[in-house]
Amino acid sequence: MKKTDVLIIGAGPTGLVHALWLTKQGVTVRLIDKSRGPGETSRAMVVQARTLELYRQLGLAEAVVAAGYQTPAMNMWVQGKHKAQLQLVDAGKGISPYPFVLVFPQDRHERFLVERLQALGVEVERQTELLSFEDKGDHVEAVLQHYDGQQETCTALYLAGCDGARSLVRHQIGSGFEGGTYRQLFYVADVVASGVNPANEAHIAFDKSEFLLMMYYGQASQYRFIGTVRDERAEHPESLTFEDVGHEALTGLNIQVEQVNWFSTYRVHHRVTDYFRRGRAFLLGDAAHVHSPAGGQGMNTGILDAINLAWKFAAVVKGQASARLLDSYEVERQAFAHKLVETTDRLFTFATAEGGFADFVRGNIAPLFLGIAYKSEHLREYLFRIISQTTLNYHESPLSAGKAGDVQGGDRLPRVPLLDVDNYAPLTEIGWQVHVYGEANADLQTWCTQHLISLHVFDWQLAYHKAGLAKNAAYLLRPDTYVALADPAGSPATLSRYLRERGLNLIV
Numbered sequence: 001m002k003k004t005d006v007l008i009i010g011a012g013p014t015g016l017v018h019a020l021w022l023t024k025q026g027v028t029v030r031l032i033d034k035s036r037g038p039g040e041t042s043r044a045m046v047v048q049a050r051t052l053e054l055y056r057q058l059g060l061a062e063a064v065v066a067a068g069y070q071t072p073a074m075n076m077w078v079q080g081k082h083k084a085q086l087q088l089v090d091a092g093k094g095i096s097p098y099p100f101v102l103v104f105p106q107d108r109h110e111r112f113l114v115e116r117l118q119a120l121g122v123e124v125e126r127q128t129e130l131l132s133f134e135d136k137g138d139h140v141e142a143v144l145q146h147y148d149g150q151q152e153t154c155t156a157l158y159l160a161g162c163d164g165a166r167s168l169v170r171h172q173i174g175s176g177f178e179g180g181t182y183r184q185l186f187y188v189a190d191v192v193a194s195g196v197n198p199a200n201e202a203h204i205a206f207d208k209s210e211f212l213l214m215m216y217y218g219q220a221s222q223y224r225f226i227g228t229v230r231d232e233r234a235e236h237p238e239s240l241t242f243e244d245v246g247h248e249a250l251t252g253l254n255i256q257v258e259q260v261n262w263f264s265t266y267r268v269h270h271r272v273t274d275y276f277r278r279g280r281a282f283l284l285g286d287a288a289h290v291h292s293p294a295g296g297q298g299m300n301t302g303i304l305d306a307i308n309l310a311w312k313f314a315a316v317v318k319g320q321a322s323a324r325l326l327d328s329y330e331v332e333r334q335a336f337a338h339k340l341v342e343t344t345d346r347l348f349t350f351a352t353a354e355g356g357f358a359d360f361v362r363g364n365i366a367p368l369f370l371g372i373a374y375k376s377e378h379l380r381e382y383l384f385r386i387i388s389q390t391t392l393n394y395h396e397s398p399l400s401a402g403k404a405g406d407v408q409g410g411d412r413l414p415r416v417p418l419l420d421v422d423n424y425a426p427l428t429e430i431g432w433q434v435h436v437y438g439e440a441n442a443d444l445q446t447w448c449t450q451h452l453i454s455l456h457v458f459d460w461q462l463a464y465h466k467a468g469l470a471k472n473a474a475y476l477l478r479p480d481t482y483v484a485l486a487d488p489a490g491s492p493a494t495l496s497r498y499l500r501e502r503g504l505n506l507i508v
């Protein structure tokens with residue numbers, strides 16, 4: 001019987017990132033997938049800024065940025081007429097070290113993660129399927145089947161179900177998957193096209209209730225199209241080709257599709273699982289939540305699930321935290337998943353609503369409003385924060401406490417880049433850390449040394465005040481860089497109480 005700390009089911013982006021994070025922290029993993037190799041279709045195109053910020057902790061961010069394509073602008077077209085252009089270069093300037101929209105197709109992204117995992121000595125066990133598992137109270141026993149039909153039982157402390165929308169893990173823990181399925185049939189195609197203008201930007205074209213998103217991904221004349229199929233054509237999706245779909249939204253754009261590299265159709269669901277955890281089994285990524293691709297959030301949300309749970313598993317496995325730390329995973333990620341599904345549902349329903357009034361608003365009012373309002377720095381910033389997931393917080397979590405200035409427990413630390421110092425520079429570490437903007441008192445310095453927590457002190461500047469940080473306060477950051485505790489007094493006693501009350505003992 002093979003043993004491991006965490007058995008990860010599914011080597012999509014969620015499982016791969018979970019394995020990378022755990023391995024980096026010295027937790028043993030087995031990562032199995034029933035497929036023969038990584039996904040070969042692009043699916044998710046955008047890697048959001050928050051994902052890149054957290055990829056810095058694995059040393060992946062710069063390589064992903066170099067391999068991806070920074071989209072300069074998004075154009076909106078309605079029935080062949082150009083209605084608005086939103087500049088995306090530096091859209092999040094001052095908010096994130098990654099202030100752009102990075103296109104990096106999911107197939108390449110997965111291959112990249114597989115290579116990084118191999119470099120850490122972990123191979124994805126392909127053609128290996130989870131058949132069933134049993135929670136034995138202090139461990140999990142899982143029955144796995146290999147490509148030749150041989151079965152084995154694997155023992156693990158925890159089971160991470162990263163096994164996609166049809167998750168067996170979810171079925172086995174008996175968790176529902178409430179929500180629904182959109183009426184519209186989607187298609188996705190990789191094409192060689194000419195006439196796209198501007199050729200190297202992203203475009204969204206509406207024609208009545210259909211839409212087509214065209215993403216350029218850095219290779220001359222190649223585009224990824226994602227669109228909806230007219231109802232009357234959607235009855236037999238298996239026999240559809242690119243010739244059958246998409247032409248309405250393309251009408252008037254003078255685009256010639258010269259070659260279709262691949263094409264497929266798919267249904268979109270909006271659902272969130274009832275439980276993110278049952279005993280020793282956890283659900284992450286599409287196994288826990290699915291929604292429309294509006295806003296490009298699905299894959300990124302799965303990756304953030306993986307990171308959220310990985311540091312908690314590591315702390316528990318290493319004996320630095322009691323098992324109740326794992327309860328916070330469901331509290332933090334389920335609330336976000338519900339919010340995300342609601343928002344993307346509203347956006348998608350608006351984009352595809354039928355009827356003259358909906359056409360009018362979508363075709364005239366919305367692009368006009370967006371085109372004008374986007375020129376305001378505030379709206380641009382607001383949209384960037386939402387879409388990049390940099391606005392996500394865990395205020396309601398049992399791990400979040402205190403407030404100093406405008407920053408409270410559960411917040412993402414505001415980034416304040418100055419000429420000679422960047423407060424995000426230390427966030428490349430995986431581990432607890434304390435930030436003080438101003439002066440750290442001697443007791444706090446001693447406390448950090450005793451608890452093996454790195455202390456980063458930044459000379460006080462007005463820019464910190466403007467970002468909402470308080471002078472001389474202590475900000476205790478979790479290993480995934482969210483603020484755990486904000487204490488205006490910077491008092492070691494408050495920090496000790498915070499750790500004690502949450503069953504955290506970092507000095508083991």
Ligand SMILES: Cc1cc2nc3c(=O)[nH]c(=O)nc-3n(C[C@H](O)[C@H](O)[C@H](O)COP(=O)(O)OP(=O)(O)OC[C@H]3O[C@@H](n4cnc5c(N)ncnc54)[C@H](O)[C@@H]3O)c2cc1C
Binds near residue numbers: 032044130284293299
């Ligand atoms: C056409 C399309 C377009 C999309 N566009 C976007 C977008 O623009 N932006 C965005 O963010 N997201 C997008 N998504 C969603 C995105 O692709 C998913 O959110 C993402 O793939 C989820 O990753 P995951 O690792 O959670 O699951 P998956 O990628 O589904 O991976 C699950 C893995 O588990 C394996 N598995 C399943 N059951 C078992 C078992 N019993 N034993 C062993 N292995 C098993 C499967 O083989 C698979 O490899 C799109 C999806 C589709 C289909």
